[in-house]
Each structure stands twice: as C-alpha cells, then as structure tokens.
Amino acid sequence: MITLDLSEAVRGCENIQRRLSEITHVVDHAGDLMEHWERLMEEGNRHGILAGTDKDGDPMIPVTYRPTYAQKRAIYAGTAKPILPTLSQRLGQHPRKMRGEFYGRGEHMSGLNNNLTSAEYRRLDGPPLAPRRQFSRVITNVETTSFQPEEHGYWLVTLTWKQVVSKTGYSFLKHLFDGDPPQPGPRDLRGVRPDDVAKMQATILPWAKLTIRELWRETI
Numbered sequence: 001m002i003t004l005d006l007s008e009a010v011r012g013c014e015n016i017q018r019r020l021s022e023i024t025h026v027v028d029h030a031g032d033l034m035e036h037w038e039r040l041m042e043e044g045n046r047h048g049i050l051a052g053t054d055k056d057g058d059p060m061i062p063v064t065y066r067p068t069y070a071q072k073r074a075i076y077a078g079t080a081k082p083i084l085p086t087l088s089q090r091l092g093q094h095p096r097k098m099r100g101e102f103y104g105r106g107e108h109m110s111g112l113n114n115n116l117t118s119a120e121y122r123r124l125d126g127p128p129l130a131p132r133r134q135f136s137r138v139i140t141n142v143e144t145t146s147f148q149p150e151e152h153g154y155w156l157v158t159l160t161w162k163q164v165v166s167k168t169g170y171s172f173l174k175h176l177f178d179g180d181p182p183q184p185g186p187r188d189l190r191g192v193r194p195d196d197v198a199k200m201q202a203t204i205l206p207w208a209k210l211t212i213r214e215l216w217r218e219t220i
Contacts, residue, residue, distance in 0.1 A: 013208075032207075037146065041192060045138075046142075049138055050139075052127040065121075066123075089116065145160075
C-alpha cells in the first residue's frame with residue numbers, strides 16, 4: 001500500500017494550508033482527483049508492462065520459452081519481424097488500439113476465457129506476462145476503483161485484475177506475481193511504479209489550488 005498525504009504535498013505553502021483547513025471536510029471534494037489517479041494507475045500499469053517492468057519499475061525476468069528456437073535463429077540472422085497478435089488473438093480489435101477491451105469468462109475468438117494455446121504463447125514475442133502486448137489480460141482486465149471507507153475520511157484507490165483465469169476458471173496471476181515454482185522468479189505487478197507515484201503526488205497541489213478557488217470563499 002502507498003500513502004499520499006495532503007499535508008505533505010502542500011507543506012511550505014502557508015496560505016494554501018490555512019485555506020484548506022478552513023474548508024469543512026475538504027477531502028470529501030477529492031473525487032475528481034481520485035478518478036484522475038485511477039487513470040494514472042491504469043496507464044502506468046499498461047506502460048510499465050509493455051516496457052517489461054515490475055511494480056518497482058525494474059525489468060522483469062525474461063521469458064525463456066518465447067520466442068521459439070526458430071524465431072531466435074531468425075533474430076540472430078537479422079531476418080526476424082515482430083510477431084504481432086493475430087485478428088483472433090486480439091479478439092477482432094484494431095491492432096493500433098492503446099488498450100484492448102475487457103474479456104472475462106465465456107467463449108471468445110481466442111479460446112475459453114480468452115486463453116491462448118501453448119503454441120500461441122510460444123510464438124508470440126510480447127514482454128513477460130503480456131505476450132499479446134496491449135491485448136493481454138494483465139492490461140485489458142484491469143479494474144480501478146476509488147472510494148472513502150468512512151464518512152469524511154481518507155480515500156482508497158485500488159487497481160485489480162478481474163477474471164484472469166485458466167480454462168477451468170482458476171485465478172493464476174498470484175502464482176506469477178509470487179514466482180511460485182516452476183516460475184523462475186516473481187514478476188510482481190502489485191503496486192504503483194515510482195514514476196507513477198510521483199505523477200500522482202504532483203497533482204495534489206494543483207487540485208488544492210483549484211479547490212480553494214472553488215470553495216474557500218464560501219467559508220468566509
């Protein structure tokens with residue numbers, strides 16, 4: 001869990017601190033800011049995965065069985081081309097979409113629950129956990145929420161992966177994140193990358209100034 005503190009973000013700005021303190025339950029007015037944070041977290045998840053990094057922004061352990069031996073020979077020979085997802089593997093969606101659409105349980109063009117075959121996994125050359133790049137479920141099946149767990153209290157912003165399951169309905173991502181055998185090690189996405197935390201932190205002061213302009217004079 002990552003904690004971002006309003007008071008820390010406006011430290012040193014005495015006028016802003018004073019005026020915020022005069023607005024009753026000022027944190028209740030942060031709903032739009034939290035929705036923006038949701039978008040930053042979703043975008044950070046997508047960009048980080050496509051760059052092959054984990055929750056800390058560090059490179060994830062490479063996948064050794066992708067690409068195939070024949071592809072590796074072609075890469076060495078300089079004749080290889082990127083192996084892009086097929087029309088069925090991207091569920092009929094345009095290849096230039098920034099993020100694929102959510103697909104959960106049920107029959108789909110790319111198999112039950114949007115699972116690939118072993119042969120498809122081995123052929124595709126996307127980054128770890130995302131062989132289909134932006135059409136992979138670690139990107140498409142992300143769901144974000146924001147809410148106040150208590151009246152006039154702090155906010156929680158969450159990012160989860162919804163219905164990333166095997167053909168039998170088993171949720172397997174936790175094993176990939178933990179690096180359970182036979183995995184070579186963890187490829188953990190459960191967190192917010194440092195660059196994205198900085199982006200979120202940077203939005204607090206502008207939000208505070210806007211909130212003061214909109215609400216402070218009502219308190220006088």
